[in-house]
Amino acid sequence: MNLYNVIAEIATKLDDWRGINEAQTRQVILLRILQALGWDIWNPEEVSAEKNSGGGGGAYIPDFTVALAGENKYILEAKALGREFTENDKTQAVNYAGAIGLRWAVLSNGVTWQFYDNSLYSRPAVDRIAVAIDIRDSEAGKYLSQLLSPEVWLLSNPSEAVAKAASDIQEDIRKRQSLSQIEQKLREVVGQVYMPTEAGLGRAIENELDANERELAAAHFRELCGRLLESPMAISAPSLDGLTDVLRYHQGVWKYAEGGVSFLLAKK
Numbered sequence: 001m002n003l004y005n006v007i008a009e010i011a012t013k014l015d016d017w018r019g020i021n022e023a024q025t026r027q028v029i030l031l032r033i034l035q036a037l038g039w040d041i042w043n044p045e046e047v048s049a050e051k052n053s054g055g056g057g058g059a060y061i062p063d064f065t066v067a068l069a070g071e072n073k074y075i076l077e078a079k080a081l082g083r084e085f086t087e088n089d090k091t092q093a094v095n096y097a098g099a100i101g102l103r104w105a106v107l108s109n110g111v112t113w114q115f116y117d118n119s120l121y122s123r124p125a126v127d128r129i130a131v132a133i134d135i136r137d138s139e140a141g142k143y144l145s146q147l148l149s150p151e152v153w154l155l156s157n158p159s160e161a162v163a164k165a166a167s168d169i170q171e172d173i174r175k176r177q178s179l180s181q182i183e184q185k186l187r188e189v190v191g192q193v194y195m196p197t198e199a200g201l202g203r204a205i206e207n208e209l210d211a212n213e214r215e216l217a218a219a220h221f222r223e224l225c226g227r228l229l230e231s232p233m234a235i236s237a238p239s240l241d242g243l244t245d246v247l248r249y250h251q252g253v254w255k256y257a258e259g260g261v262s263f264l265l266a267k268k
Contacts, residue, residue, distance in 0.1 A: 003036040004141040011136050014081070014111065022080045026063060029110040030078055033135075038150045039066060062096040062105075066153075073153045074104040081110040087126050094118060094125035103159045106148070111135055115147060115166055119159075130166035131173070139176075143169050179220055182213050183227060190228050201228060 001009070010029055017028065026049075031041050040046045051065040062075035077093040079085065089107060094116050097105035105116040113133045120128040133143045146152065146165040155161050186204050194200035201224065205217045217224060 001036065003033070003145060006032055006036040007135050007141050007144075010110075014136070017081055017110075020081045022063075022078055025081045025110045026078045029081070030064070030076060030108060033144065034064070034066070034076070034148075037145065037148050045070070060096045060099040062093070065100070066148075068150060068153055072100055072102055073158065074102055074106060074148075075100070076106045076108065079107070079109040083109045085109065085112075085114065090114070090116065090129070091125040094128055104162060113144065115162075117163060117166070119163075130163065131170045133169070133173075137173075139172070175216065178213070178216055179223075182209060182217055183224060185209065185213075186217075186224065186228055196229050198225060198229070201225060 010032065017024075020028070031047075034047055035041045046067055048065045048067065050061050050063065052061050063078040064076040066073050066076060075093070075096045077089075077096060079089060085107060093105040093107040093114075097103070097116070098118050103118045105118065107114045107116065111134060113135070115130045115132070116125070116128045117130045118128060131143075131147075133140055133147075135144075137143070146169065147162055152158055152161055152165070185208055186201065189204050189208055190196055190201055194204040201221075205214055205221075205224075209217060
């Protein structure tokens, strides 16, 4: 089963599995995802459970140390399914990675996967988070693959590749969240205050959104048409300037129509 199918199946069972402990979370979620990513979970030289960092009885022992060709790549620390992370959990994961000279630590409760970058050493451990991914996100498979797959960790400078991917993913998540909020704003007015047409959607974008929201809506205009209009026309996404011209045109038509209505009412 490929990564996307594994994540989709796990997501459907999260409610049924509510309350499972840390060991069970490792078994039914973390190891399955590592395997689907392409790691050999049966090979302790690749995925090692509770590997001692070599410091004796007080050494750091992460839940999983992931390695390739005899070189440790990152650690994965597990918590019980859905359990809220504490500051101690985050510090613990960062310290586990640091103890064996690794840049990246991953902390997961099965649902949320947080990635910590030890190169941000000037910050407190809890503030070294680079990105957080929820496996219920429709893009979770793509994101996890970009960060954790063996192919990424075989690159000449994998830690930097992961840092760039984490930054890009964080920005993508931010934009998608903003777009979702924009869609919700428009959904409340399109069909109620504005006609459910391209022109009506354009007027709603111009009148109901701030400048940053309008720019993002322009970049995703076709997508918003598909989501918000019952029968959107096949159009290409316009530039912000092009969309503004369309909006101004339709505003002019609307004002002309309003003037006609006022004239007719005045004659009555």
